Amino acid sequence: MSIVDIKNYMQSVGQQARTASRLVAKADTAAKNQALAAMAHAIRRDEALLLTANAEDLDHARAKGLETSMIDRLTLTSKSIATMAEGLLQIAALADPVGEISGLNYRPSGIQVGKMRVPLGVIGIIYEARPNVTADAAGLCLKAGNAAILRGGSEAIHSNRAIAACVQEGLRVAGLPETAVQVIETTDRAAVGELVTMKDFVDVIVPRGGKGLIERIASEARVPVIKHLDGVCHVYIDDQADIDKAIKIADHAKTHRYGTCNTMETLLVHQAVASKILPDLCRIYFDKGVELRGDEAARCIVAQMHAATEQDWYQEYLAPVLNIRIVDGLDQAIDHITQYGSQHTDAIVTENYSRARRFLREVDSSSVMVNTTTRFADGFEYGLGAEIGISTDKLHARGPVGLEGLTSQKYIVLGDGQLRK
C-alpha cells in the first residue's frame, strides 16, 4: 500500500473502532461474557486451523533466520492454544468493571456525588511476535467495554489473522460489532505511525515488547501511551533480616526465571551481614551458573566475582547475571535504588518494623515489597485476573494493568432540583 492508502485505511479502521466503541461501552455484561465464551469455543474448535496458520509464520521466520527466542515466542502449540481459550473464560469470570459506582455521598448542598467506572474508548495494542496477545488483549479490552485495534508483528500475521477470525466470530455470536476488535491487515510500519497519532479515534496506546519498540512508539505518539520500560529490580538485605528468608528470597528473585522484567538485577546487602550471607548465597548462584558482578567490598568476601562497572548498575540483564553491592544501611540502599533503578519493583528483607515502613513509603517504584520476591509483581499474583502489561509510568496506571487500568471514572451527580447558591 502507498502512504496515502495506509493513511486512508487506518483512518477507516479508526472510525469503525470509534463507532464500535460506543456500542460495546453500553453492551451488557451477559453479552460481553457470551462473546468471550464463544471466542474460547472457536479457538478450541479451530486448533488445527490455528496450527496450520502458525506453521506458515514459522516457515517464514525460519527462512528469514529469526532468533530462537523469537521463534519460541511465535510458536503455538495445542497447550498454548488451550491456555489462550482458558484465558478468555477467566476474563469472562471476572466482575464487569463498567458502570461500577463508588463513593456516592450526599454533599451539604443536597446533591449526591460519586464516581462511575467507564471504558476508555478505543485502545491500540502494538506487540511483537506472541500471537496469544491477540486473544488476551481482545478479551481484556472487550470486558472493559473498549474497542481494540491490534497491530501484531509482521512475523505473526497469519497466526494473528486466524485468531482474530475466532475473536470476531465470538463478537458476532453475541450480537456485538465485529469491528470492536480489528487486526491491522498491513504489516507496513507506516501503519503504526498512523495508529499512534490518530487522536480523534484512539484513546490510549499499549505497546508490548522490548524497550526499543516502546521508546520509539512513545516518541512518535500523540495519543497517550501506557509504557512498560525496563525492570531494573533490587532486593535489599538489611542487617536485621532473617538470614534464612533473605537467602531464599535473593535466590528466588534472581533464578526463578531470568528473562522476566520482575527478576532482580542488583542485590544490595548490609555490610554487617554481608560476610554471613554472601558465601552461602553466592555458592547457590554459582551452582546455577549465574555470573556475579560486585563492588570492591563484595569482591573482598567472594573473590570469584567480576568487578561491576558504573554502567552495570543500570543494566536490565534479563539473563543469569547479577550485580552485588554492599551498603552501609537503609539510606544508602534507598539512594542506590533511586539513582540506578527503573521504578519497577524493589524489595527489602528485614524484621525491623520502622525500616520496613520507611522502605515502603520512600521507594518510588510501581511495586514495593517487604520479605518476599520481586517475581510476585504480576497481574495474576496480585488478583487482577489478567494483565495487559505492567506500567512503569506514574499517571493513570502504575504496575500490573488489568481491567481497571483499561477504564476511567466519571463523576455522577444525583439531585432533586437542587441549585447552586
Added chain:
Amino acid sequence: MSIVDIKNYMQSVGQQARTASRLVAKADTAAKNQALAAMAHAIRRDEALLLTANAEDLDHARAKGLETSMIDRLTLTSKSIATMAEGLLQIAALADPVGEISGLNYRPSGIQVGKMRVPLGVIGIIYEARPNVTADAAGLCLKAGNAAILRGGSEAIHSNRAIAACVQEGLRVAGLPETAVQVIETTDRAAVGELVTMKDFVDVIVPRGGKGLIERIASEARVPVIKHLDGVCHVYIDDQADIDKAIKIADHAKTHRYGTCNTMETLLVHQAVASKILPDLCRIYFDKGVELRGDEAARCIVAQMHAATEQDWYQEYLAPVLNIRIVDGLDQAIDHITQYGSQHTDAIVTENYSRARRFLREVDSSSVMVNTTTRFADGFEYGLGAEIGISTDKLHARGPVGLEGLTSQKYIVLGDGQLRK
C-alpha cells in the same frame, strides 16, 4: 536571556525541583500543614506589600491596554488576599493523601497486596493572569507531596513574585526546601517550551487558561498534560420531567454565571413538552438579556429566537447566548451530546428511572447529572476541598482535580518469606 541561558536556567530549576520533590514526598503531615499555615500568615501580614506589587502589574497592564476582563482577573484586593490565605488553611485542614493504603488483601500465595497513594513528583503549572493561582497551586502541590514549578503570565510577574516570597517563607519556617515551589523568573515564552519538554524533571503539566493556551501547550509537550479544554455543556429536558424543576434548572444552568466552563451552552427539550416549557422559560431568558439561537421547531414555538447554525451547536459561548433544540427523545438527546458536546458536564431532567439510568451510563462526560444544574461541577461542591483545575481528559484524572489527581498509587506487597511457585 538568550535561548541557551533559558535552557540552562530551566534545567537548573528542574533539577532543584526534582531534588526537592524527594524531600517533600517524605515530609510528614505536620510539617506540610505547618508550612501551609505559615504561608497563610505571611500572605495576611504582607497584604500591603502584595497590593503594591499588584499595583505595579496593573499599571503596566493598563499602559499596554489589556482588556477589562484580563485586568479584573489580575487585580488583587484585601478580600481576595484574605481568600487566598483562607484557601491555604483549608488545604491544611484536608486529610493528607500521601501514604494512604487501600485494598490490602491476602492472596492465595500468602502475600498481602494493596495500593499506597504517592506523590506524582514535580508538577509544572502554567497559568495566565490570576495571581491567586500561585498560592492555590503551591498549596495543593505541597499537600499532595509534590514539588511545583509555577509559570504565571508575564502581566502578573510582580504579584506572583511577592506571593512566592510568602510561600517560600512558609516552606522555610517548616524546615522544608524553598525549592519545593519555584516561580519561573523569566517571562520569556521559550521558558514554557523548555518546561513542557523536560521529561527528566517534570512529571505532569497542568495548564490553566484559555483553550488556545492549552492546545498550544498540549501540542508542544513531551511531558503528560492534564488538559482542560472547552465546556460545551447540555441540559436535556425529558417529557417525563417535573416542569417546575426543569425550568428552574435550565434557568440556573445558563444564567447563574455566564463565563464559567460548567455553564449550559445548549438546551435540548423533548418535543412533547417543548410548547409547555419554552414560552415561560424563554421569557425568563429574554428578561435576563440572553440571546437565543434555536432550531426550526424551537423557533415555531418562540419566534423571537435567532436561527442556530450548524457551527453554533459546537460553541462554548461563555456569554449570555444559548442554543435551543427540540429532540424526539432520549436517543436523539444523547446522540446530540455525543456529536456536539465536549465531554465536560451534561444533565438530564426527568422523573423516569430508566431514562435517568441510561443517561448516566451512556453520556460519556466528566460529570453526568440528573435533576440538577451543570453549575455544580466544581471541586468544592464535590467535596474535594479545592481544585487545581477540571480535566476533560479521560486518562488519570477526569473532572475536577483535587489532591487525589495530584497523586498516583503504587502497589505494596507484604510477605513473610513467601516465594512464587
